[in-house]
Amino acid sequence: MSTVTDKTPAAAPPGGNGTGGGAGLLRLMLDGLRRNMRQYGMLIALGLIVVLFAVWTEGDLLLPRNVSNLVVQNSYILILAIGMMLVIIAGHIDLSVGSLTAFVGAMAAVFMVRNDMPWPLAVVLCLAVGALAGAIQGWFIAYGGIPSFIVTLSGMLTFRGLTEIFLEGQTLGPFPDGLVEVTNGFLPEAGPETNYHNLTLLLGLTLIALVVLQEVRDRRRQQEFALDVPPLKLFLVKLVALASAILVVTMLLASYKGAPSVLLLLGALLVGFGYVMRNAVIGRHIYAIGGNLPAAKLSGVRDKRITFLVFLNMGMLAALAGLVYATRLDVASPKAGLNFELEAIAAAFIGGASMSGGVGTVLGAVIGGLVLGVLNNGMNLVGIGSDWQQVIKGLVLLAAVGFDVWNKRKVGS
Amino acid sequence: MAGPVLEMRSIVKTFPGVKALSDVSLTVRRGEVHAICGENGAGKSTLMKVLSGVHPHGTYEGEILFEEEVCRFKDIRASEEHGIVIIHQELALVPYLSIAENIFLGNEHATRGLINWNETLRHATELLRRVGLDEHPETRVADIGVGKQQLVEIAKALSKRVKLLILDEPTAALNDEDSGKLLDLILQLKEQGITAIIISHKLNEIRKVADSVTILRDGRTIETLDVKAPETTEDRIISGMVGRDLEHRFPERTPHHPEEGAAPALEIRNWTVHHPIDQQRKVVDDVSLTVRRGEIVGIAGLMGAGRTELAMSVFGRTYGRHAGGTVLKDGREIPTRTVPEAVGHGIAYVTEDRKHYGLNLIDTVHRNISLSALGKVARRGVVDEHEERQVAEGFRASMSIKTPTVFEPVGKLSGGNQQKVVLSKWIFAGPEVLILDEPTRGIDVGAKYEIYTVIDRLAAEGKAVVFISSELPELLGMCDRIYTMAAGRLTGEFSRAEASQESLMRQMTKDKEVSR
Numbered sequence: 001m002s003t004v005t006d007k008t009p010a011a012a013p014p015g016g017n018g019t020g021g022g023a024g025l026l027r028l029m030l031d032g033l034r035r036n037m038r039q040y041g042m043l044i045a046l047g048l049i050v051v052l053f054a055v056w057t058e059g060d061l062l063l064p065r066n067v068s069n070l071v072v073q074n075s076y077i078l079i080l081a082i083g084m085m086l087v088i089i090a091g092h093i094d095l096s097v098g099s100l101t102a103f104v105g106a107m108a109a110v111f112m113v114r115n116d117m118p119w120p121l122a123v124v125l126c127l128a129v130g131a132l133a134g135a136i137q138g139w140f141i142a143y144g145g146i147p148s149f150i151v152t153l154s155g156m157l158t159f160r161g162l163t164e165i166f167l168e169g170q171t172l173g174p175f176p177d178g179l180v181e182v183t184n185g186f187l188p189e190a191g192p193e194t195n196y197h198n199l200t201l202l203l204g205l206t207l208i209a210l211v212v213l214q215e216v217r218d219r220r221r222q223q224e225f226a227l228d229v230p231p232l233k234l235f236l237v238k239l240v241a242l243a244s245a246i247l248v249v250t251m252l253l254a255s256y257k258g259a260p261s262v263l264l265l266l267g268a269l270l271v272g273f274g275y276v277m278r279n280a281v282i283g284r285h286i287y288a289i290g291g292n293l294p295a296a297k298l299s300g301v302r303d304k305r306i307t308f309l310v311f312l313n314m315g316m317l318a319a320l321a322g323l324v325y326a327t328r329l330d331v332a333s334p335k336a337g338l339n340f341e342l343e344a345i346a347a348a349f350i351g352g353a354s355m356s357g358g359v360g361t362v363l364g365a366v367i368g369g370l371v372l373g374v375l376n377n378g379m380n381l382v383g384i385g386s387d388w389q390q391v392i393k394g395l396v397l398l399a400a401v402g403f404d405v406w407n408k409r410k411v412g413s
Numbered sequence: 414m415a416g417p418v419l420e421m422r423s424i425v426k427t428f429p430g431v432k433a434l435s436d437v438s439l440t441v442r443r444g445e446v447h448a449i450c451g452e453n454g455a456g457k458s459t460l461m462k463v464l465s466g467v468h469p470h471g472t473y474e475g476e477i478l479f480e481e482e483v484c485r486f487k488d489i490r491a492s493e494e495h496g497i498v499i500i501h502q503e504l505a506l507v508p509y510l511s512i513a514e515n516i517f518l519g520n521e522h523a524t525r526g527l528i529n530w531n532e533t534l535r536h537a538t539e540l541l542r543r544v545g546l547d548e549h550p551e552t553r554v555a556d557i558g559v560g561k562q563q564l565v566e567i568a569k570a571l572s573k574r575v576k577l578l579i580l581d582e583p584t585a586a587l588n589d590e591d592s593g594k595l596l597d598l599i600l601q602l603k604e605q606g607i608t609a610i611i612i613s614h615k616l617n618e619i620r621k622v623a624d625s626v627t628i629l630r631d632g633r634t635i636e637t638l639d640v641k642a643p644e645t646t647e648d649r650i651i652s653g654m655v656g657r658d659l660e661h662r663f664p665e666r667t668p669h670h671p672e673e674g675a676a677p678a679l680e681i682r683n684w685t686v687h688h689p690i691d692q693q694r695k696v697v698d699d700v701s702l703t704v705r706r707g708e709i710v711g712i713a714g715l716m717g718a719g720r721t722e723l724a725m726s727v728f729g730r731t732y733g734r735h736a737g738g739t740v741l742k743d744g745r746e747i748p749t750r751t752v753p754e755a756v757g758h759g760i761a762y763v764t765e766d767r768k769h770y771g772l773n774l775i776d777t778v779h780r781n782i783s784l785s786a787l788g789k790v791a792r793r794g795v796v797d798e799h800e801e802r803q804v805a806e807g808f809r810a811s812m813s814i815k816t817p818t819v820f821e822p823v824g825k826l827s828g829g830n831q832q833k834v835v836l837s838k839w840i841f842a843g844p845e846v847l848i849l850d851e852p853t854r855g856i857d858v859g860a861k862y863e864i865y866t867v868i869d870r871l872a873a874e875g876k877a878v879v880f881i882s883s884e885l886p887e888l889l890g891m892c893d894r895i896y897t898m899a900a901g902r903l904t905g906e907f908s909r910a911e912a913s914q915e916s917l918m919r920q921m922t923k924d925k926e927v928s929r
């Protein structure tokens with residue numbers, strides 16, 4: 001699914017001169033690869049990890065049921081990682097998201113289980129609670145001038161405590177079926193009897209059509225503006241690669257119960273936030289304040305407002321993750337979401353974020369999250385204990401960022 | 414007469430692409446105070462860095478003799494062991510440590526790694542008495558003013574048994590009273606046998622403390638004068654500092670003749686700004702000036718004159734505390750409390766420090782160019798990437814920015830090309846008034862010419878340009894009118910015809926008392 005929106009942050013179109021011959025094609029591809037080393041590097045690493053575990057588990061990793069599971073199991077970390085990426089790009093950090101996830105889960109249970117509130121209303125309220133929590137923290141950071149590390153560390157303790165207070169130390173569930181169906185179900189069955197899930201197939205094919213259409217339109221616009229475009233051959237290779245990747249994932253999912261509904265949610269977030277970060281003015285401003293705050297201020301960027309909004313958004317996404325997580329377990333627990341903030345932060349850094357801010361893409365965060373997710377899942381399948389799992393994940397984080405640092409030094413930037 | 418304590422012979426120092434020192438010799442006699450003066454960029458600080466080992470032996474040519482011994486310092490520590498201590502313009506104190514801890518930082522009174530506090534405090538008290546600083550040694554450095562911090566630096570130097578004390582513009586950040594005290598202290602130390610080298614722009618200061626003065630210009634020694642000799646006049650020093658002929662380094666300009674009656678594009682009235690931390694200090698003091706459309710107006714001043722502070726405080730109050738004054742555009746008062754307000758009223762400020770305040774170095778050329786006016790390539794909050802790219806390509810051509818593609822990170826470009834990106838960014842914002850702060854700093858001659866051409870074009874298009882620079886030839890070559898600033902005040906205004914390097918420099922080196 002990472003390929004779904006490969007185009008979203010795939011950064012600079014190579015500025016080739018458009019005269020690549022047959023032999024030049026490979027060179028052009030390598031060129032583009034080098035240009036976006038961080039992005040493709042992680043994609044390749046993800047591919048290698050998938051292949052490694054596919055072989056190691058004798059194909060179990062890629063069984064349709066497991067692929068479907070993988071998506072659902074990691075969805076909440078991926079949701080958090082998307083928000084966290086924005087926070088880190090802006091030059092901040094958010095340690096409170098794990099606790100906030102638990103807190104919103106608790107609120108959801110209080111609303112729906114204890115007070116029998118209709119679930120659509122409760123969902124809206126929960127998102128509002130998350131946004132409010134993010135806004136409060138964002139206010140202290142942006143306008144109060146307190147470092148985000150401190151504010152969100154305080155939030156981490158506060159929201160964890162509030163979770164226990166609201167739940168009175170107990171677990172609370174189950175959630176209404178309607179909501180569980182939406183957050184943890186699959187797309188409904190439809191159409192004639194085939195061996196595949198029809199709606200998922202239809203969705204996948206539509207997606208391929210949309211991606212191809214978008215790419216072609218993009219290319220035509222570039223030509224219209226008399227800008228250099230990559231040569232036609234390279235363009236076709238890219239299109240075929242994109243389409244086949246989508247097709248493979250579609251077939252895998254369609255041969256089990258179909259696409260999990262949370263996958264649609266993730267796809268929407270990935271496309272939406274990818275688009276905002278790449279194309280919207282506010283996205284640019286987030287990169288600018290993280291990259292060089294004084295210069296951004298002198299360019300007229302309203303840095304405080306942007307910081308505030310970034311944290312508000314993080315709060316709302318944490319609420320979303322909290323809802324997905326609580327309904328997946330079908331119970332709100334005071335211990336929910338432990339260490340989620342660290343997983344999300346690790347995903348962002350594996351996916352190319354920089355400690356000093358200003359760098360990273362939403363797609364990168366998702367790839368980073370998937371690397372961790374596939375590692376988790378694969379290691380579970382081959383029976384590695386959780387003790388060693390943590391050691392390995394720790395080393396992977398170090399290796400990923402270390403590679404990045406080394407690569408940058410080599411390039412000399 | 415005492416023999417030389419220091420001799421620096423034919424020092425040559427090259428940085429990639431720039432020859433900072435092309436042949437400098439300096440002889441300092443034992444027990445004297447020796448001043449070094451020259452324009453910004455003449456090579457004063459570089460020379461002192463060579464002397465103190467900041468630029469280690471092997472990175473320069475020529476030789477250094479200290480106390481008749483050839484010295485090859487490999488770092489600062491090595492030069493300090495010989496008793497040469499440099500006090501930099503930016504003080505190197507740790508704000509949250511005490512005075513005593515700062516004095517002995519890296520040089521602690523300790524046995525087996527444990528600090529002997531009694532000895533530390535005793536020694537610190539003694540040193541503070543010597544420099545005349547009446548503060549408890551356990552006071553945090555952050556809690557005392559800049560003037561006193563300067564004294565702590567000197568106490569620190571004394572603790573290292575200094576023989577040759579180098580002060581790089583020691584009074585640039587001080588008020589009059591503190592400056593006076595510091596100069597007195599230098600004279601006292603001279604009595605105690607400590608030789609001092611003082612880098613300074615202020616001629617009255619040189620008169621007060623120095624025995625001899627060496628003038629540097631463009632990385633060369635011009636001459637060394639005896640300050641007490643009758644033929645050493647301020648004019649003599651000034652002509653030594655600026656004596657450079659103007660070649661054809663500027664585009665042909667038709668001087669601007671403002672239409673009578675029309676209100677100036679930008680007028681600043683009675684602008685006063687206080688230092689952001691030391692609120693007693695006026696950094697900009699009652700400055701009033703005007704700029705008309707199509708006119709290039711220069712502001713000349715040496716380091717610390719308050720030019721940048723003036724510009725930044727006008728541009729969205731990005732420096733200091735505003736303490737009075739108004740900004741008028743076309744005769745109407747406009748608010749400039751925030752950057753968006755200033756930009757909204759058609760003012761642009763191109764910073765002197767492009768790396769810190771001008772560019773996001775890790776981002777691409779095209780995104781840097783569009784940042785201050787993203788709205789122009791966006792519709793309903795969404796940036797049109799193709800249009801943005803086209804804009805960047807346009808500037809790449811018109812400003813001849815040398816870059817493989819506009820997607821290159823700006824940090825990889827040369828200084829001159831980075832400067833063109835900053836200029837493009839602000840030209841794209843479409844301002845009517847451009848404040849250019851040292852637009853040619855740190856870039857090579859060819860790129861300078863290109864920047865001058867751009868500035869000329871902007872004026873021809875009817876924009877009002879404020880050109881801040883400490884290089885007099887470029888102001889004389891480019892400006893229709895030139896103001897001079899010194900110590901936060903305007904000290905003169907010259908038409909193109911009246912201005913000369915000497916007349917400008919005289920006003921730039923004036924101190925407050927003189928100008929009143």
